[in-house]
Amino acid sequence: MALTWRDVTSWSHAPFATAEEELRTTRRDMLDLADELATMGLPRHWTGSAARASGNRLTAVTDDLRDVVAEVSAAYTAVCDAADAVLGVVNAVDAAQEYAGINGLVIGADGGVSTTELLVCTIDETEADGDARRARQAQVDECATRIAEALRKAEDVDADLGAVLRGIEKNRIDGGAGTLAQASAIGEVEGDLTVLKPPPGGTPAENAAWWATMSPDERAFVIAQHPGWIGSRDGVDAVSRDLANRTLLDARRTHVEDRMAEIEAGCFRPDGSFDEAFYWKHAAEYTDLTEEQGAIATLDEMLARPGEHQLLGVDFTTPRTQAIIANGNVDTADHVAVFTPGLTSTVEGMGGYDSSMAQLMTRTEDELFRRGEAGTVATVTWLDYQAPQWGTTFAGDSVALSGSAEDGGRDLSAFLTGINTSRMTDPDLTGLAHSYGSTTLGYALQHEGAGVDRAVFFGSPGLGTDELDNLDVPGGAAYYAEAKWDPVGDLGRFGTDPSGLEGIAHLETGDAASGDGRSWEGVTGHSDYLQDGSTSQYSMAQVVGGHPEDAIEGKNVGLLTDPLDAQDWWPDFLR
């Protein structure tokens, strides 16, 4: 019979701890018998039928004892593992109930989630009502997912433990023909329960719910033994992802170094002559390895710098290495900004962006603290997509095509959602994006539920849409900054040029004074929006810190390069 929510809410970890202790004692006592068996032999000169019968009996007893030791060992191992798993279930139940409590939801005895609001679309529903209803439904769904994963975990441990215990009951565990210690080792293997794998193709909410069912020991096991399960799994907390990704990075570094050395050695025959055929056969692979080596070196350097860094993703399976790296702690920060760089960005060259994000983090924190708020900030550089490079052909990652942005947008959306679902309470989340990265963020926000509170696009060739309403950003919380002499910002290649996008708020990029009288330095061109101390950086710090009202509004519109309806003199009735 399937387990119910009522069943699992009554589960407790304590009985397993007691059973674990008793089985440990029993196993130890039985293993102590090994010495007695070793010394227990037949008298040296005793022969005849009685001696043979006695010998046979001793052999049978020893066989039985090995089986019993193996069974006790299996039971002990299974109960240990089950204790961890049950602790995970208990934690998941607690987390689901906490989530429900925080969000004013009610979990029924049958595991159904209810709310006092009527979550149906009405004919007179306003856009704001619709947004609120969908947000509320998302909370109900997330709570239901947490419950479902807790039950999936409970079913899994119930089935696994039941199988081991049935095996013991039916004497299916054979202790072998070796020593009692060897029999115990056999039992350990037989009693080993598998850790529940993540939901295949899981959504960030499902992944978060799965991870919530893991006990601390199970998490440590997954991080050490299966880092690939969680390194890039949106919905898993940042600290765990960071640990897993550092393990993956270590493994890949070793692979790259070894393989490059192999190829280099292989280029020369034993007599020292150059093997041209070998060289050309491995040239492409060597080029890829060199790219990976450069990317790994940059990541190593960034992670080695002081301060808190989190490696939230690394992917060597793509043509160019992809990575996500954070300054600060994404799990605990009050404000999180996720920055998507654009054209020509590579992991090997992402150090400058990381520097900009480090500065933005502290600028934002200083601004908050100076005004009397003690909010903490984390800034993420998200390069988990194939940012186009100059000279690439008209393939999916060409500068001129949207394929890379669309694919990246799907993954970026999941990453943003994952930040929210990995935490019990959502952080204040801002999307920042430059150049082609803004197209990627634009596509990401066309997926429902990305969950950003604000978005700042700058130097954008288009957001992949002609309508701001297509982006899942709260009303009035989408910002665009374009500097003078930024040709990319005037391309309008992917949807409407954001300078002319109706409803978007414009941020000043030239020399300007903020409302409190401070003066900031302007930037020009395509590449300096994040310059430290600049007007645009100041405004981003205000937006990221939750004070967009203090950002500096303004518009740098080119007379010939921007759309007519973006010009200040263009009549409103024609817009």
Added chain:
Amino acid sequence: MTVTTAVLMALLTGCTGENVDARQQLESRRSSAEAERDNLALLTEVRAALSEVAPALEWRSPAPTVESGSLCKKPFDRVDGATAQVLQSGGAFGPVPDADWPRAWEAVKKVAAARGFGDEHTLKDEPGEHQVSLYDKDGSELSVGTGVNTVASVYGACHLER
């Protein structure tokens, strides 16, 4: 790797190496370790100078810290071992009172000048809110501001690890 192989592989992979001028520029600066030591000392002195004038300031941390380290921006982004740091005083609860600000700022300027910081940029100097920056010859910025609370940070220039 043999020299021959290295050359061949470098040609094959289009390896261009780092910017030599940028490296030389960084080599003429203090090392990153020296910059870190100096900037932490500077912030310690800034804290002391501010607290002497405004004893009510309550610092959040026992001492200044390196908030973050990172690689560098252009033109130093391709230089091996190039590093930039942001250092924080920790921040203090409470403001430097308006009446005391001129004296406090003079004291800060004095300790900063001793460590090579000048080139004063006043962002704001009004009742209830003051924010000023000083820069050293490499471009490191000492930013000091007071409003509801008081902050002092160094946004460090690029230096070389060696």
